[in-house]
Amino acid sequence: MMRVVGPPVPKSHTNTLPDNWFDQRVDHFNNSDTRTFKQRYFLNDKYYKTGGPVFLLVDGENEGQDYFITKGAVSEYAKQFNALLVDLEHRYYGHSVPTPDLSVDNLRYLTVGQALKDTEQFIGYLNKKLALNTNNTKWIAFGGSYAGNLVAFLREKYPHAVAGSVASSAPVQMTYDFNQYFTGAGKSMGTECSNQIREAVRLVEDQLKTPEGWLAIEKELKLCKPLNGTDISSVNTMMISAAIPFVMAAQYVGQSGIDMVCAVMTNTKDGSTPIQRFTKVLTQFSKAKCLDNDYNQFIDDIRQTSKTAPMNQIGYRQWLWQTCTEFGYFQTTDHTDSPFGNQVSIDFYVKRCADMYGKQFTGQFIRKGIDKFNQYYGGAKPNVTNVVFPNGSTDPWRVLSVLKDLNTSSRALMIQGCGHGSDMQETLSTDPRQLTDARLAIAKQIQLFLK
Known part of the structure; x- marks a missing residue:
């Protein structure tokens, strides 16, 4: 039985960037629990220039892959804005499993709340490690599908961590x-x-x-x-x-x-x-x-x-x-x-x-x-600023996303004739005009977030 969420990564893709590891807490909300685990991330500084922003690709319910920060549209935005590219693997997926096994007792640490805190803590860590905080470096978070939810909620619960988010095909309304x-x-x-x-x-x-x-x-x-x-x-x-x-x-x-x-x-x-x-x-x-x-x-x-x-x-x-x-x-x-x-x-x-x-x-x-969950995160109307919500018109998940502008800085973007996470894919010469226009609109929003 297939899992039917998540933006697709080409099966031919093989990671080319080296693994990096961050000591992450198993339970952020229990001060007496001092356990940590190794959380994997990737770095790509190909387009980075000193003073540039950081573009963080937040992974979802799959093993972390560097596709979106090496070939995907996010890497193309990075070239435009001289950004450092980072990809953070989600806890419990891929190589970032914090517990010895996946028993019901251990799965209790697999929540959106824990994953969001992972991301906020990781941003603070990398700011310090790379001395980015000395330049007041701005971060933009990107995610598709479930990970799109995460980057929208990141702006909602930890707005100090990222200046804006691109929440592609994000079904924020749980049902x-x-x-x-x-x-x-x-x-x-x-x-x-x-x-x-x-x-x-x-x-x-x-x-x-x-x-x-x-x-x-x-x-x-x-x-x-x-x-x-x-x-x-x-x-x-x-x-x-x-x-x-x-x-x-x-x-x-x-x-x-x-x-x-x-x-x-x-x-x-x-x-x-x-x-x-x-x-x-x-x-x-x-x-x-x-x-x-x-x-x-x-x-x-x-x-x-x-x-x-x-x-x-x-x-x-x-x-x-x-x-x-x-x-x-x-x-x-x-x-x-x-x-x-x-x-x-x-x-x-x-x-x-x-x-x-x-x-x-x-x-x-x-x-x-x-x-x-919906009460805490806002359902179809999360209380956010500086988030763009692209969706494809043929994607069945779109009905659970944000389809109307929430405010002047959190905009909905419908891409006619396109599917789930289409805006995140690598740009091709065969892309329809509406997809090209959508990426231009996303880049314009990113520019506004970085002001």
């Missing part, structure tokens, strides 16, 4: 039942395409009613495991796995991705069935050899607490912990406007949290954490 994810993707795909998807899913749901139908689905969708249509959790796992490649096209590729998906789904001239066209999209847009439908195996994998467990090395146990404790973001399909059927309800996600982390994760418990 329990995120049904807009799939309904929004369906709307982006248009009526004809969505109706074809809806019909394919309806046919699959009809087949779920009989054992003969289960066998047909196994063959048609190329499932990883034999299907038991009475196992609701495994059926839900299959339905989410089948829907994700469609949404990925809208989320990451943008309008051209939607066009590719819909060209397949609406091509009825070859006599193919809706399910055959649906499967063709799965084959083209998913690199997996088979479609995941094994809920129990997924839960077993996530329950592993070793830092070296495969799912933990890529951050799944950590990220799902954050969704179950603070974020929600539960992508349900049981909504009348969803083209992806009505199988996946909020109950599936509540059960999943409980199965992964303990029976205390009831719907009421999860809701309470989300409500508390």
Whole structure:
């Protein structure tokens, strides 16, 4: 089951900058706890000139990579403003895990509050280490997706640390039942395409009613495991796995991705069935050899607490912990406007949290954490100045971001036809005009933040 947040880093990218390490506190909010851990960061001074600002790329729910400060748009802004580039790896991800394992007891230090304090403390450390504070050096923070939330909240809770932030595709409004994810993707795909998807899913749901139908689905969708249509959790796992490649096209590729998906789904001239066209999209847009439908195996994998467990090395146990404790973001399909059927309800996600982390994760418990988070950080209207919020118009996550200017210095920027974190990617000659214009607008905001 895919984790569907975070700006994409090209799979071909290999880090070229050396690792640096900072002694970070495990628990910032308990004075009697003196434990520390090694937090990784990267430095790139290629464009830096004395007196220039620092551009800090805050990582999110992935291993830290130097892509965004060597090839991404942030490095291009650095060239323009003579900035020092820094990338800080998020606690519990990559090589910056502060505890011996990822038990529930140890995961309690994985919160946004701890991560923000990490960043504030790191900025103070580097200012002192590099004598930047003697020049009153200004910092600008950059982040995409969840990390976009972090840099927005950094300006809210620690405005002294950074002069401004670029919060790209930042879903700052936490939500329990995120049904807009799939309904929004369906709307982006248009009526004809969505109706074809809806019909394919309806046919699959009809087949779920009989054992003969289960066998047909196994063959048609190329499932990883034999299907038991009475196992609701495994059926839900299959339905989410089948829907994700469609949404990925809208989320990451943008309008051209939607066009590719819909060209397949609406091509009825070859006599193919809706399910055959649906499967063709799965084959083209998913690199997996088979479609995941094994809920129990997924839960077993996530329950592993070793830092070296495969799912933990890529951050799944950590990220799902954050969704179950603070974020929600539960992508349900049981909504009348969803083209992806009505199988996946909020109950599936509540059960999943409980199965992964303990029976205390009831719907009421999860809701309470989300409500508390939104109350503290402001939800869709964080109390911030000097933040720009770029979003792509085809990105389903955009509905949870800031879509209207909050004030004269915190602006919303919609990039038509583009997807999640598109403004953070390396500039290409093939970029559409609206993306180029957006980056120019972001650079203008950065210039204002630095005055």
